[in-house]
Amino acid sequence: MQAFWIIAYDITDNRRRARIDRVLKNYAVRVQESVFEGWISHSRLRQLKRELHAEMNTVHDHIRLYTLCHWCEGAIKSQGKGRRAEDADYYLF
Template identity: 40%
Template sequence: MNKTKPKKAREVHSVFYVISYDIPDNQRRNQLAKVLKGFGTRVQYSVFEAHLTRSQFEQMKQAVDSVIDPDKDAVRYYALCRACVGRIEVPAVGDVTIVPETIVV
């Protein structure tokens, strides 16, 4: 008789990231936008917001690195704490990307 312990649910915490970029080449810029759309929400022409686990963040960075030219392109990742996300203000058009509750898998 196989007595295996039941698997426990584990919490997966996500972090809110703001990703901005300045890519002079149209083709690379369009490729990067496609990559980032797979991870987050476009909030401005060259700015995305995303809630990512550590693993997803690493996957996104690898995907970004496969597209950009580090000698010509600029990409920035900003990680915001929950308190900081709660203080985001959008005084004009647009919405703040909603922070998901803790995910249990």
């Protein structure tokens, strides 16, 4: 079962930020400089959290993960440049 996740971060160090970006790109789509979103399964979410925790400095950095219900995800509104993360037609495991 997958859920739609929004992940936002505030990382103080450029190197750590680059590593966090690389991790997030494996799980979600960047929709703003420090915001990613995507459909993530429970097992992949656990792995994502482990990878993010390993890369971040828990004293100086902050990462927030928000899940949206299926109905809420459908109500996302966007203006201007950018695209939303779509539910993929296929998944690689």
